Amino acid sequence: MSKYSSEIEGIKALNQAYHDIRNEISKVIVGQDEVIKFVLVSIFSNGHCLLMGVPGLAKTLLVQTVSRVLDLSFHRIQFTPDLMPSDIVGSEILGEDRTFKFIKGPVFANIILADEINRTPPKTQAALLEAMQEKSVTAAGITHQLPKPFFVLATQNPIEQEGTYPLPEAQLDRFMFNVHLTYPSFAEELAIVKNTTGTQVQELNKIITAADISAFQQLVRNIPVADNVLEYAVKLVAKTRPQTDLSAEIVNRYISWGAGPRASQYLVIGAKCHAAIQGKFSPDIEDVQAVATTILRHRLVKNYKAEADGISIEHIIKQVL
Structure with missing residues (x-):
């Protein structure tokens, strides 16, 4: 935090x-404003993000x-049924000098895109757990x-x-946000087609560095939170x-398992960051x-009654809110 002379200056x-x-x-992505917001909030909150979309x-x-x-290093890992843990983290090989040396896998980058993470068996999914x-x-x-x-x-x-391996609850819980992408509007799709069917390539400027991000992550941690906001977040979970x-009536009826303490932590950190990106010095309710829906969505397990009645997780969270 030495980078900024005061918290006010840092938040600005x-x-x-x-x-x-x-x-x-x-310049490149048309629409998807909410998705971009949550991806950036999770980066500044030092969390991970799960994107669901066709x-x-x-x-x-x-x-x-x-x-x-x-201005960060980036690796994409395409998850497939035959992917091994060593394909992600790296492996030891015997060098010419007859000693073993570690060859780093694609997980050694600032941003990892785990594409179709549910396409690989649990053994390989677990290789990401320690890293995350x-x-x-x-x-x-x-x-x-x-x-x-x-x-x-x-x-x-x-x-x-077909041919997928659902993520175990322990791994889902490692993701700060579960963000659902929707189809673009007609106007947005028109702009996408215009921008991507010609020869023009957009030049992008690098805005901030890894050091700036680390400073912002520390800044978010230092933001004060009022007691009533803390109590609201914990009570909500x-x-x-x-x-x-404290359980809500709709929860007793339709939920088998609720969210754990990690959800409360992410709610507070997410709220801090959400306030900061809007220039506020402390989060409110x-x-x-x-940030509640994207944090709770993948942490609640519906029971058979919810499935039979066609009740969605989003509807239950809305009622609890």
């Missing part, structure tokens, strides 16, 4: 950087564009630190479920747990509500 710098990044990304909605292009604008939680990987008993900042953006195709003192 973050607010300005956020708008500059948005403007630069909009093919062709520019998920991969969005991540590549973000990495170019943020500890920001390090272990090979042959030696721990290797990953570059900072480190951010995983995973994609899933919700339509084609408690309401999603069935058969407890509206900031918690703004």
Whole structure:
């Protein structure tokens, strides 16, 4: 935090950087404003993001564009049924001098795009777990630190479920946000087709560096939160747990498992960052509500009654809010 003489100056710098990044990304990505916002909030909050959407909605292009604008290293890992853990983290090989040396895998980058993460078996999915939680990987008993900042953006195709391996709850919980991409509007699709069917290539400017991002992540952590906002966030998560003192009626009826304490932590950090990118010096309850659906969506498990009645997770979260 030594980079800024005061917290006020830091928040103004973050607010300005956020708008500059948005403007630069909009040269390539048309629409998807909410998606871009949550991707940037998760980066500045030092979290990871899961993108759900049908093919062709520019998920991969969005991540590549973000990495170019943020001046960060970027690797894409295409998850397939035959992908091995060593294909992600790297492996030891015997060198010419008859000693083993570690060859780094694609996980050693600032931004990792885990494309179609549910296409690979649990053993390989688990290779990402340590990287996401500890920001390090272990090979042959030696721990290797990953570059900072480190951010995983995973994609899933919700339509084609044949030959997929659903992510276990423990891994889903590692993702700060679960963001759903929707089809563009008619005007947006018209702009996309105009921009992408010619020969023009957009030149992107690098807005901030890895050091700036680390400073902003520290800044977000230092933002003060009022007690009533903290209590609101924790109570909101408690309401999603069935058969407890605080659980909501709709939760008792339709939810098997509610969100854990990590959801409360992410709600507060997400609200801090959501406030900061808008130039506010402290989050309020509206900031918690703004990030609640994307944080809780993948942490609640519906029961058979919800499936039978056609009740969506989003509807339940809306009622709890």
